[in-house]
Amino acid sequence: MAEYKYAKVPATGETIVFAEGKLQVPDQPVIPFIEGDGTGPDIWRASQAVFDAAVEKAYGGQKRIAWMEVYAGEKAKNNFDTWLPEETVEAFKEFRVGIKGPLTTPVGGGFRSLNVTLRQVMDLYACVRPVRYFDGVPSPVKTPEKVDMVIFRENTEDVYAGLEWKAGTAEAQKAVEFFRNEMGVKILKDGTALGLKPISEFGSKRLIRKAIQYAIDNKRKSVTLVHKGNIMKFTEGAFKDWGYELAAEEFAEQTISEAALWDEYNGKVPEGKIVIKDRIADSMFQQILLRPDEYDVLATTNLNGDYLSDALAAQVGGLGIAPGGNISDAYAVFEATHGTAPKYAGLDKVNPGSVILSGVMMLEHLGWQEAADLIIKGLQKAIEDKVVTYDLARLIAGAREVKTSEFAQAVIERM
Numbered sequence: 313m314a315e316y317k318y319a320k321v322p323a324t325g326e327t328i329v330f331a332e333g334k335l336q337v338p339d340q341p342v343i344p345f346i347e348g349d350g351t352g353p354d355i356w357r358a359s360q361a362v363f364d365a366a367v368e369k370a371y372g373g374q375k376r377i378a379w380m381e382v383y384a385g386e387k388a389k390n391n392f393d394t395w396l397p398e399e400t401v402e403a404f405k406e407f408r409v410g411i412k413g414p415l416t417t418p419v420g421g422g423f424r425s426l427n428v429t430l431r432q433v434m435d436l437y438a439c440v441r442p443v444r445y446f447d448g449v450p451s452p453v454k455t456p457e458k459v460d461m462v463i464f465r466e467n468t469e470d471v472y473a474g475l476e477w478k479a480g481t482a483e484a485q486k487a488v489e490f491f492r493n494e495m496g497v498k499i500l501k502d503g504t505a506l507g508l509k510p511i512s513e514f515g516s517k518r519l520i521r522k523a524i525q526y527a528i529d530n531k532r533k534s535v536t537l538v539h540k541g542n543i544m545k546f547t548e549g550a551f552k553d554w555g556y557e558l559a560a561e562e563f564a565e566q567t568i569s570e571a572a573l574w575d576e577y578n579g580k581v582p583e584g585k586i587v588i589k590d591r592i593a594d595s596m597f598q599q600i601l602l603r604p605d606e607y608d609v610l611a612t613t614n615l616n617g618d619y620l621s622d623a624l625a626a627q628v629g630g631l632g633i634a635p636g637g638n639i640s641d642a643y644a645v646f647e648a649t650h651g652t653a654p655k656y657a658g659l660d661k662v663n664p665g666s667v668i669l670s671g672v673m674m675l676e677h678l679g680w681q682e683a684a685d686l687i688i689k690g691l692q693k694a695i696e697d698k699v700v701t702y703d704l705a706r707l708i709a710g711a712r713e714v715k716t717s718e719f720a721q722a723v724i725e726r727m
């Protein structure tokens with residue numbers, strides 16, 4: 313076991329083992345968690361109470377999560393003078409499965425996103441964000457129940473790789489001159505800032521492979537490759553081409569391309585086949601609003617996936633109930649789609665639903681389906697009873713607005 317200077321390993325917990333491509337989950341797994349910045353502590357406290365109550369109710373004390381707090385963000389900086397201690401990454405690796413609250417990232421300068429750093433150093437290459445409707449949640453669209461999509465967002469490449477040079481620096485100017493002189497790029501002005509957008513065949517294919525495998529395992533109808541390949545031909549366009557290539561090479565039996573569907577089957581999907589299609593990203597934003605029932609699993613590059621996640625979350629009731637997980641073959645760290653919502657920090661006010669539902673994904677990942685189902689039941693019932701936090705209360709006539717902690721209790725009482 314690694315040496316931990318700041319975190320304490322729970323005395324009674326056991327380590328999840330990864331063998332032959334599968335997790336072996338003990339009855340008392342150690343699960344590391346980061347509380348998060350801003351509203352993170354309020355949300356985490358509420359969510360942890362829900363997870364513990366669900367596990368207790370589902371397994372009558374036979375199973376239990378041995379929580380291990382690990383540090384990152386403001387709490388780590390204030391207490392240990394480091395934003396992301398190495399041991400935090402070590403713990404997520406050693407114990408295999410973890411969960412985190414949101415962490416602050418400064419805009420336009422300062423340190424790099426800790427969220428993005430964690431995904432990259434752990435090579436958590438798929439950001440999986442399911443978006444579905446819960447009955448009774450107010451939505452800005454007329455038929456939110458038609459939204460049932462799972463976003464697979466590439467999580468390690470694209471403009472998130474952090475390769476940027478600030479305008480006016482010697483590095484930026486050197487890059488400008490290199491592109492001018494060595495590559496014949498004429499349009500770059502002096503004082504231009506530059507960023508790189510790396511998209512690799514390996515990174516694209518492993519993400520799309522995971523999305524197609526998910527579609528097969530969960531009997532979904534289609535996988536849509538979302539890209540901006542008309543403009544960024546060799547990055548976003550290649551992502552699309554590699555997607556079709558992968559489907560043909562590795563999933564020929566289980567998939568059919570949209571083109572072949574119309575050429576050979578007049579649009580009628582052969583029994584058991586998953587349709588592989590693609591859409592240009594700007595068009596996709598109107599498709600998810602106008603024809604959401606035609607889309608199912610989405611596989612996309614990092615920035616498109618970031619934008620799509622918040623837009624789709626809004627369609628089914630907002631960022632308060634938008635969960636996610638950062639997943640590789642060996643490790644998983646679950647986290648909400650939303651950020652720290654700093655103006656509400658410490659007010660016990662915001663919706664803990666996204667972290668609670670990220671925990672549901674985590675329990676499913678552990679194979680603890682019974683506990684996951686209890687949480688969904690409790691959350692659905694609390695919303696039906698109109699016992700909700702401010703974000704939903706402001707949109708539901710006759711709702712009872714409750715605090716973060718009270719919402720968690722309402723979920724627990726209804727499990």
Ligand SMILES: NC(=O)C1=CN([C@@H]2O[C@H](COP(=O)(O)OP(=O)(O)OC[C@H]3O[C@@H](n4cnc5c(N)ncnc54)[C@H](OP(=O)(O)O)[C@@H]3O)[C@@H](O)[C@H]2O)C=CC1
Pocket residue numbers: 413414415416417418427630631632647648649650651652653654662663664665666703
């Ligand atoms: N993975 C991560 O850790 C992420 C971190 N961030 C970071 O978070 C910080 C703040 O980012 P910001 O752009 O303000 O985005 P946020 O997602 O934190 O908040 C934007 C708005 O979304 C609504 N919202 C967010 N979370 C909740 C919730 N739990 N319950 C109800 N409503 C919610 C609020 O809307 P309203 O005001 O209408 O009530 C809020 O003002 C930044 O530093 C950013 O980098 C951002 C995204 C992800």
Ligand SMILES: O=C(O)CCC(=O)C(=O)O
Pocket residue numbers: 415416417425426427428618621649651
């Ligand atoms: O890391 C951040 O601050 C933002 C990340 C983000 O927006 C996301 O993961 O959706």
Ligand SMILES: [Mg+2]
Pocket residue numbers: 618619621622649
């Ligand atoms: Mg985002």
